[in-house]
Amino acid sequence: MEHNYYYMMGLKPQVAPFTVQPLGDKFYVKNAYGLGEGLLVNGSVLLLMHLMDGSRDLLDIKADFLRRTGKLLSEEELRDVLWALDRALLLQNGRLQQILQQIETEIRDRGYLEPSHAGVVYPEDADSCRNFLVGADIKPKERALGVMVPHMDLRVAKETYWQAYGRLEGSYHLVIIMGVSHYFHRHPISFLPVGIKTPFGILEVEDSLLKRIVQRFGDWVFEDTVAYVEEHSIEFQALYVKMLWPKAKVIPMIVAHASTEFMEEVADFMEVILRPYKDDLVVISSVDMSHVGRKFGDPSSYDPSLTDMKYLELMRKLYYPEAYRFLWETDNITRIDGQYTNYLFGALLKRLGSAEGRLLDYRKYVEELTDSVVSYASLVFPVS
Template sequence: MMEENTVLENPKLRPVEALPVTVENQEMFAIRDPKSESDEWVLISPQWLFILGLFTGHNSIRDIQYLYVKKYGTLISTDIIQDIINQIDEKLLLESPRFQQHLQKSKDDYLALPLRPAIYKNKSYPSEPEELDRHIQSFFTAAKGPGPIKTENRLAPPAGLIAPHIDFHRGGPCFAHAYKILAEAQDIDLFILLGTDHDETKNFYSLSSKSYDTPFGIAERDVDFIQQLCRRVDFDLYEDEFNHRREHSIEFQAVFLKWLYQSRSPFTIVPILCGSFLSLILNDEEPSANDQIMGFIQAIRSCLAEYPKKVCIVAGVDFSHVGVQFGAVQGPTQAELTTIAKEDNELIEKIAQREPDQFFQLLAKNKNHHNICGVSAIYTLLSIVTASEGKLLNYDYWHDGKVGSMVSFSSLVFY
């Protein structure tokens, strides 16, 4: 049954992606909410895009009508604007009662699940274990891959890894550089998985109350470790748990780990999403001066100090995000790609030196103008990993000239 449309006097558009497309020789735009569970793109005209840009939550329908006339010189009726509002609201792209009702149901449904499902199977990777196994193995032998895995003499395990969280088909070989280190190392008992939370959060860190399902089986939570961690922080680590449902940055690491350990000793995980540090960057604040961040870091350090078995900390992060898909007017030029790689590698040097504050200060100096999304996970890893050496394994980027967008990513190891 279709829900009745609510009259929204001052419509507010949710954060959406907008990409230019050509449909039957007409310039159009495809929009979607990247944080919804739907991958549906909605096609709109440039005029509609202008109107949606006025859905700020402050403009009334009359205001929108006036601004449209001022822009295009022709009158648009309030009925047409209301119809646009209704259609966009039905697609769950507005902050509205309809969206809030949908969101609450989604939260209730998710919390009732026994496991965090592998929601990106059949989207970002095959769902069948045999096909996925072949898919992952191909990353190691690809032109940009690290080569076949050698398991004759397993080496000492790493203390930490940085791996990408970009889609497998774009960054698979870079993933392989990180996971080859684990494949050739002695078994690890516990993986602290630091994911990048791409959604809004109330706190800087959130735990999952559910183990992660994968095509290769369940990556089980370490309940004892998690309970110890919860007792040592002064905020609710489950307040932002719903963000785990759609977030891929931990799921992709869980898939690789379960693939890697199919015939090895069992392991457990502590899945932690790390919220954005953007507010700190914009306000010229240091993470080291933030009570919640430093309290969490101290809490997890103390838990790790008491853990008797082998631990590896894995941060699932990507680096620069530039171009049309990320809010720019046009895609990067070749010269700009060179500059981005240079700046990325200056940051990577600080990461390899295990200098969390210097890494953050260097990035904050330019207000993170290249939209590096893994800042909080990187900072947290560097603050808790016990290592004397960091090493760059691989740096690469995905660039789509047609879309006009680029994402860079890297793999590093810490011993």
């Protein structure tokens, strides 16, 4: 009965937002919310997915596929594709919407976000996790208004994380974690309305400030809560915040694809609500640097250091519009991460009066199996 559903109802199937990764002559496609197991498909199925945009019924899809490939699909073949997509949560339908709503409701009812990488990337118990995260003692220590740190796998990059976190002096009452969007994100920015569970306890959000943000921008800022479920750019920073400053409260946010005009508007407002906390505040930009090589669509890997260093120097000086424009004008050829996140990070630090930053560490991770390179760095921006 399920196989015949789309024919019986005469629906125009629409594929849900998805990610695609080339694997030889096949493609690994997965729901862009991070849900489901994903599918390994060939080019024909990938074409069918692009044709399923909600504007075509099944007869139209078959006709367009025939025009583009010269192959006539049987009804059974098309049903099998639809069935596989539905099971992998790759169709925009009532089933997917129900699952998304259920996840969001569970998060809100629970009051905190469960970790998705505990026990895999980092230990689940507090003592083991602390031993895993903490590096050698760094001196001299200093107060900072902002830090730029990786969200690279902690097993690879924890020394670079610690170059920033390990030198921060004292405690902080309020921490802003600015992450990037690795999953489908409807709105230009979002905020997480609940705390985050860590091995060191629940990192609580600063409700009073979140309420002011909602009053200013509207309830839509909470509508991308599902995007946080597996978002490591938020989760990894939450570990350090709760471990180092147990009493701190946090504002977790994702900057996905905002315009510069809107980011300036957000920075203006956040400066107003954050200025009373300036002496007890740190802003974290959770970003990686370049992504080059076969894994990311290049013919082969290469050294992205020159591009990285030019961008890092602009960010170090808080020339955030120039850093953003540099990536824009070069089509971000090395795929530097977090261009929107760093724009808002720079805009906010500039308004709050941060001093110029210092580059603490820069490294490259080489994945020989895929002939790919990911670079990452940490910077500190002292209180002026």
